[in-house]
Amino acid sequence: MIGSRVRLLFARLYGAHPLHLLAMCFAAALVGYTVYVAGIDTLWNRTVWWQSIAVWFAGAVVAHDLFLFPLYALADRSLTSGLNAVRGRAPRIAWTISPLNYLRIPLMGTALTFVVFFPGIISQGSQSYTTATGLTQEPFLGRWLALTAALFGVSALAYALRIARSVRSGTPRRNETFRRPA
Numbered sequence: 001m002i003g004s005r006v007r008l009l010f011a012r013l014y015g016a017h018p019l020h021l022l023a024m025c026f027a028a029a030l031v032g033y034t035v036y037v038a039g040i041d042t043l044w045n046r047t048v049w050w051q052s053i054a055v056w057f058a059g060a061v062v063a064h065d066l067f068l069f070p071l072y073a074l075a076d077r078s079l080t081s082g083l084n085a086v087r088g089r090a091p092r093i094a095w096t097i098s099p100l101n102y103l104r105i106p107l108m109g110t111a112l113t114f115v116v117f118f119p120g121i122i123s124q125g126s127q128s129y130t131t132a133t134g135l136t137q138e139p140f141l142g143r144w145l146a147l148t149a150a151l152f153g154v155s156a157l158a159y160a161l162r163i164a165r166s167v168r169s170g171t172p173r174r175n176e177t178f179r180r181p182a
Contacts (some may be wrong), residue, residue: 072108072111075107076104079100079103079104079107080100083098083099083100096163096166096167097159097162097163097166099159102155102156102158102159102162103155105151105155106148106151106152106154106155109147109148109151110147110148110151110152113144113147113148114144117140117144120137120140121140121141121144123137123138123140
């Protein structure tokens, strides 16, 4: 009883479970150890400051928090609003399982692979790439489009299987509404 009171008080003061604090301390210790082993000179370029790992890391954090997070939060809100609009205009549609996550996952995979392979997709630095590898960047766009199609195809198949399983069992899952069409 006393342990649960202490845990509730800790959660109220800290805002999370005590294991969260332990994980954060472990992560901070790991970062400190990495900096200690690698050395400050590895993270900071004294001759050209903007080529430092620390500067690029800080820039990535700022770029993510100020630009990317609001953009994909807006995209997610638009997707949710669009699905709600479709439901509102067609009241006969009775989704037993929301398609939202089956759209989010392939969209995130598509966006991530686009960001990672963007220079190859637009053939930026093709001369250097050809010199270094002996290959061209021509297949990047086609492969990215094929990967995107595969991600959406697998997601659509998983959604169809989930609906079929739900219809076959005849009972709704937790946090899902089950309505039979009229």
